[in-house]
Amino acid sequence: MKVGIPRALLYFKNEKFWTTLFKEMGIEYILSPETNKEIINDGANLAIDETCLPTKILLGSINWLIDKCDYIFIPRIAYAHGQQMCTKFLAQTDLVYNTFRDRNPKLLFYDIDNKKVTAERKAILKMGKFLHIPKNHVKLAYILAKQTQLYYEMFRCESQENVVKNSNKNKILIVAHAYNIKDKYVGEPIIEAVKNLNCEPIIAEYFNAEQCIQASRNVSKTLPWGYNRHLVGAIEMYKDNIDGIILLTTFPCGPDSMVNDMIIRKYKNIPIITLTVDTQDGTAGMQTRLESFVDIINFKKGNL
Amino acid sequence: MINNENIACFPQWANYACAFKYICEKGFETKYIIPPPITKKTIELGSKYSPDYVCAPFKYCLGCYIEALEQGANCLMQIYGGCRLNYYGELAEVILKDMGYQFKFFNMADINFKSIKSIVEHFKIINPNFSLVKVAKSIPVMMNIIKTIDKFEDYIRLNVGFEVNEGEFEKTYNEFLQKLNNLKNGKQLKQLKKIYWKKLTNIKVNKPSKIIKVGMIGDYYTVQEPFSNYFMEKELAKFGMEIHRYMNLTNTLIHNKGKERKNVAKKYAKYNLGATANFTVAEAIDFAKNKFDGIIQVKSFGCTPEIDAMPILQNVSKDFNIPILHFSFDSQTSETGVKTRLEAFYDMVEARNKG
Secondary structure, X not given: OEEEEOOOXXXXXXXXXXXXXXXXXXXXXXXXXXXXXHHHHHHHHHOOOOOOHHHHHHHHHHHHHOOOOOEEEOOEEXXXXXXXXXXXXXXXXXXXXXXXXXXXXXXXXXXXXOOXXXXXXXXXXXXXXXXOOOHHHHHHHHHHHHHHHHHHHHHHHHHHHHHHHHOOOEEEEEEOOHHXXXXXXXXXXXXXXXXXXXXXXXXXXXXXXXXXXXXXXXXXXXXXXXXXXXXXXXXXXXXXOOOEEEEEEEOOOHHHHHHHHHHHHHXXXXXXXXXXXXXXXXXXXXXXXXXXXXXXXXXXXXXX | OOEEEEEEEOOOOOOOHHHHHHHHHHHOOEEEOOOOOOOHHHHHHHHHHOOOOOOHHHHHHHHHHHHHHHOOOOEEEEOOOOOOHHHHHHHHHHHHHHOOOOOEEEEHHHOOOOOHHHHHHHHHHHOOOOOHHHHHHHXXXXXXXXXXXXXXXXXXXXXXXXXXOOOHHHHHXXXXXXXXXXXXXXXXXXXXXXXXXXXXXXXXXXXXXXXXXXXXXXXXXXXXXXXXXXXXXXXXXXXXXXXXXXXXXXXXXXXXXXXXXXXXHOOOOOOOOOOOHHHHHHHHHHHHHOOOOEEEEEEEOOOXXXXXXHHXXXXXXXXXXXXXXXXXXXXXXXXXXXXXXXXXXXXXXXXXXXX
């Protein structure tokens, strides 16, 4: 049996967790390739026009996977960090099934449907049962996988904090969801562009989630989405150590459409630029905008 | 105790303003102003100050708030829900405060419904000296107002396309709504309901034996607020169609059939899709099973739950062989475009009927 993991959306939040989990359970898996033009085009053809870019990438990746594996791994996660998720994640299992219905997709998933801390463990055990893997085996795999993800995130956070402390370059905080910033097509060109402008890109996503969510309570009381709280909290925690903020979103992201406006209204002293990525290419416009953004930062610091 | 300082206001939403007015004035003993009817200016104001690609209902709400604040309202209210609606309140509050308005904000997303203390504290925003007894007494009446409105509107939707004297339904119904605005108690509501139900049912209609039946589905706000769907129901009635709509406050807030609806939708959507998407799917299946001639989905641009429901609707359409027309409204939709598409839809449905 072979499981196909689409390299999109929640994969970027759980990469080490999922891959270790399958490895430890003794299940073979394949990953879809990094996002390229072909995947985006396929996704755009399969999706409704108004769907957000990450979902199009998801559908494109599944289109690539569907004939190459027995099961498509597409979990449904309704709550994260004890907070509501964008409805995209609630619907993605049904969405994928209905989009590919004619091709009889076999879906493998776990379903987190409540806010309890134990929800994820229970869901994974249920999935293990479905795969006919002994319970103890799954439990062990789950613990190992969870720890791997945890250490990975801790390491990532620590090394970035060192950069924030020690770097003399202009530090630009890139505020974007994991599935945007780590995507080859969406986020990576922006990180490269920032580096080429002799600035230090700081990824908001890499900071510790618990601490950030705690900090976000000072900014917004009713912000419903856990992932957005993580990003907003990162700004709140490091606002004194950074020189500028890039709000990187994909068109038309529901949560970001509101939260970005809130961020711009709350942090009036830090230069902020909003970059929106769509299915169309053309990074030349973004390049120019980023250059003038860095000029503004330098001007503000008196370096120009 | 009566509070003379606060003037409460909830954004314009279908014809429910009189129900909100009743609970504020009779329950909380606070003045309430019904916001002016939505016009082009409302949505222009709302779009001007809203983020670019936020969903259209937010823009309508913001426009309504601004117009109400100009008229003297100083205690705004917002509800909560399963999607972006949860964040409407706080963002609108920050935007309006940045614009320089002074007001209080009653945000239901902020209430912890598990703690009575939190509920009472938030109610005190509307009136610091509110009486819990009076609020509790006025709630059943408010529910009755909503139920009456929905019952009347359901009847009108089925018959307005076939009235003999044009405009009679609208005239009678508007008269009823005017009287509801100054409602004194539950008893008066009962009398009014009796009188106007008789008047409505006595209006002459001429229904042919074979009629075209159309079902309306869509996101919570757009399907209910006629301005935001370009008076779709009125346009459809002009073609002489019978319009069915399940989504209203009675069926969602008062008698919530969420579970039952989810079961209906189960074959297509196993899980909760978020917000009202399961309702949308379930209604589409119901309409299709009852041999309707067509389904129209209206939604605001970028409404995530409804977008996720669309591939499912397309499958329903294929399986039951029923046409579904999708409309996506933003602040900048052209009226003629909507009309043309409706005409084409009508022609297609009629041709299918004959063939």
